[in-house]
Amino acid sequence: MATPQSMPDGAPAAVVVIDTEGTVIGWTPSAQELLGYPAAEILDRSGALLLMPERAATWDPSYGDGEHWSGFAEARHRDGTRILVRVEGSRLITPDEQAAWLVTVTPAASAVSGRACSWMEPILNRSPVAVAIWDRDLRCVWLNDAAERLRAVFPHYQLGRSLAERLPGVNTEAAQEAMRKVIVDGVPQLDREARWTSVDQHEDRTLSTSLFRLEGVDGRPLGVCSVAIDISHSRARDRLALLREASVRIGSTLDVRKTAQELADLAVPALADYVTVDLAEAVLPDTEPLQRLAATDVRIPVFRRAGVASIHEGTPESLWQRGQAVFVPPSSPFTAVLSSGRAHFEPVLDTSPGSWIEQDPDRARIVRGTGMHTLIVVPLKARGDILGVAVFVRNDNPEPFTTDDLILAEELGARAGLSLDNARRYTRERNAALALQRNLLPRNLAGAGAVEVVSHYLPTDVHEGVGGDWFDAIPLGDGRVALVVGDVTGHGINAAATMGRLRTAVRTLAYLGLPPDELLARLDDLLVRLSEEDAGPDGFPLDPTGATCVYAVYDAATRRCTIAGAGHPPPAIVTPSGEVFFPRPPGGTPIGLGVGSYESFELELAEGSLIALYTDGLIETRQADIEAGIDRLGAALAHAAALPLEHACASVIRTMVGETGSEDDIALLLARTCISTSP
Structure with missing residues (x-):
């Protein structure tokens, strides 16, 4: 049985000459090697014998317009098996001055990666996108290097292997159904997300796969081209996962302090190396009023620390522990965010002379000592009130915050703000009810x-x-x-x-x-x-x-x-x-x-x-x-x-x-x- 993978690398393409009536008038040894027909059996007969489906009575080689055409087709081997091939036709004049077509036939694997398309090989094989071609039997007839590298988690990425072949621990029924549907209706399927586990159970990958129907030069469906992207560690995917987790973890109780700590714990290390959640006095009514605390010309008590988390044990970045009053310079981003309600974004933290950090020696010492280099401060708002601020910092991670990080931090802050407000309202009503009940x-x-x-x-x-x-x-x-x-x-x-x-x-x-x-x-x-x-x-x-x-x-x-x-x-x-x-x-x-x-x-x-x-x-x-x-x-x-x-x-x-x-x-x-x- 002749299959694309059986053709040796660099084998010459099969050459066939077809007259304008679709009759084979020229046959080469390479054509016999590929399709199995000796010249005596095919010369002066209809080229329809070479193509699927069997019901084709004639073969009109004049596809397309002009002097040249090319595309994919499904050839039939002498033993009845199907071979996905690339065909190219060029108009020629025979010695007796009759019009004809010179047709080269190349197996799909050789056609895509061989000499005929050598200029595409570097592009396809160096691409991080896994590309594979499957015939109508859902048998893999070509794949690039990226697909080869994914064989550990998707072993059907192998030349000659059919998706219908059962392998231990791999279920391809959904993929088979999707491919067959594309072959039937021709409608592409985009971004089909699926999770695959390696055969040794040591690796999980999430692939986003798109499927496109592969059509022959006559418009008939020949198979499917699959394009897969490994999104296991996609930034967009990680951000969506973090937001989904936030909806579950932030606000799990109607407790203000627990909610603040949940935000800090969630954001470290997914977004930042160090996070604090500092709340205004009105959100923590059972604490000592901040107005009673001593202020200086350069530092005033504005918040109380309700949540803090760090990738470093003992949170060495934090000057204040949970429950303690937080002092800030009057001209700092913290007070600016509190008054304006807008986030502060500092991709490169300014520690130069005259900066706001230099006005606060204790903070400046911590910033330099721990290597803080990028900063986001977002307001925690709900129903028009600003409840406090959340501060996101990186020190071990050398990457500065980006605008995408800012958007994510703001989204987390918005969700946390609503949960904090719910907790605050609950706490107020509960305290009032408790006070009433104690008196009664x-x-x-x-x-x-x-x-x-x-x-x-x-x-x-x-x-x-x-x-x-x-x-x-x-x-x-x-x-x-x-x-x-x-x-x-x-x-x-x-x-x-x-x-x-x-x-x-x-x-x-x-x-x-x-x-x-x-x-x-x-x-x-x-x-x-x-x-x-x-x-x-x-x-x-x-x-x-x-x-x-x-x-x-x-x-x-x-x-x-x-x-x-x-x-x-x-x-x-x-x-x-x-x-x-x-x-x-x-x-x-x-x-x-x-x-x-x-x-x-x-x-x-x-x-x-x-x-x-x-x-x-x-x-x-x-x-x-x-x-x-x-x-x-x-x-x-x-x-x-x-x-x-x-x-x-x-x-x-x-x-x-x-x-x-x-x-x-x-x-x-x-x-x-x-x-x-x-x-």
């Missing part, structure tokens, strides 16, 4: 001589921040005390405000001496009325609110405890012997629905018993249901019951919450019944 929750709990009581409130760091959990201990006189724990739906300031209303209402109703079931019924009616007062024009509440609650009254004289619940987890009782049980009050609907009926039940508690009231944040997690949480709480209470009450409360919280924190607010109220001292 009791500061000093009193057990009225009936119980010893302690509490613990733990706000969550997720969702919208602080919620509406509350607790209280209300002395009722005559040795009686009311214990209550509740949970308002929702989070934020509205939930905290509603919690304050309910706590006040519970105290008022408790002072009236109402039993627990009647108190909850009155509380349910009150919350319904409050919702109706806040209704919109359509009559529906603008912010529907509900709550769960458990209310207990303990009488030290009778040691009786009366309990009622409204959709709340059951209380826990720990006996003096250490036994833990969870009495289940008759079911009651949450407060605020207006359809609830509540029932009380009584327990007799031994002296020294422990009563635990809590909210569902203590027992409920995404990984386990409430019943599993109740079991865990029972074990934690049994372990801590013998401890002093303060220590017992801390131990339970530590056991239930652990190091991961809570997914919801937690309120825990522990009350230990007093032991009588009378003889």
Whole structure:
């Protein structure tokens, strides 16, 4: 079988003479060597025998206009196999003065890289672009040096090898489908990106491949030319990857300082060798005001350092650590960016006498000592406010920043600015809600001589921040005390405000001496009325609110405890012997629905018993249901019951919450019944 790769290098082209009627009138030994036909079988017969497809009845060699034409064709070997060839026709006059065509036929591999096109060889083989030609059977018939070098990751770059050939660890089905589609419809496919892994699994490459149909001189499809570019380390690709990563890594939490550090960590070393994120005072409201710090004629406190990262251990480039005030010269780029809102771009850092750096001896010393030579300062903006600046510096990397680097830094700064603003707004609302809740929750709990009581409130760091959990201990006189724990739906300031209303209402109703079931019924009616007062024009509440609650009254004289619940987890009782049980009050609907009926039940508690009231944040997690949480709480209470009450409360919280924190607010109220001292 004759194939292009079987032709020796430098072999002469096959020469055929065709008359104007398409009949072969001249045949050379080289033509027989290439196509397999002896002269006796082909002379005076139609040249159609030499071409595919078989249905071709005649061959008109007069392709194109003028005296010369050239192009690719698909020749047929005597044994029936196809050979992709380059054909060139030149008009000639035979000795008997008849018009004819002199046709040279060269295999594709020799045609592209051999003598016929030797002027193209340096261009094609020195090009970093991998070029290959595939016939209609998707068999590689030619490739340049760049394609040869990619054989480790794409082993089908080999003369004579078909894409359909199965090789271990290589799946070419998508490539085959794409090539066949190009052969059928002729529409080029551009920038098809695919990731390939080397046969030894030690190297990954990403190739961007374009496919073009290869057509013969008669316009018929003959195969495909593939052009592949290795974009594994493309700058544009790396920048896009960095921006995609920024959308995931920057702003992963609603914490201003973590967000600032995420920006610094992301940009080193992908963009810079050293990055700082310095924020204005308004973004960090819980720090000491900068105005109180001492300034000099050449340095003023403008920012606080919120994020810093370096390729060098210990960040030797940084004069200030996270949380410290950052001093800058009044005429520095930092203050200019803060006032103008435009980035500062200094490809070659100016350290000459009279420059802004020379006005700051400490910075000048660091710049020279660490080899800083290029600088970008971008503002961190959101909703019209400038929150701070991000500073990008290179010292080990000798390349100066380019305008493309500036654009990338600005894009990172824009994304970080929005995340910082979200974190700032969240922090402000959460701090306001926490302050409101602290003022609304009791500061000093009193057990009225009936119980010893302690509490613990733990706000969550997720969702919208602080919620509406509350607790209280209300002395009722005559040795009686009311214990209550509740949970308002929702989070934020509205939930905290509603919690304050309910706590006040519970105290008022408790002072009236109402039993627990009647108190909850009155509380349910009150919350319904409050919702109706806040209704919109359509009559529906603008912010529907509900709550769960458990209310207990303990009488030290009778040691009786009366309990009622409204959709709340059951209380826990720990006996003096250490036994833990969870009495289940008759079911009651949450407060605020207006359809609830509540029932009380009584327990007799031994002296020294422990009563635990809590909210569902203590027992409920995404990984386990409430019943599993109740079991865990029972074990934690049994372990801590013998401890002093303060220590017992801390131990339970530590056991239930652990190091991961809570997914919801937690309120825990522990009350230990007093032991009588009378003889």
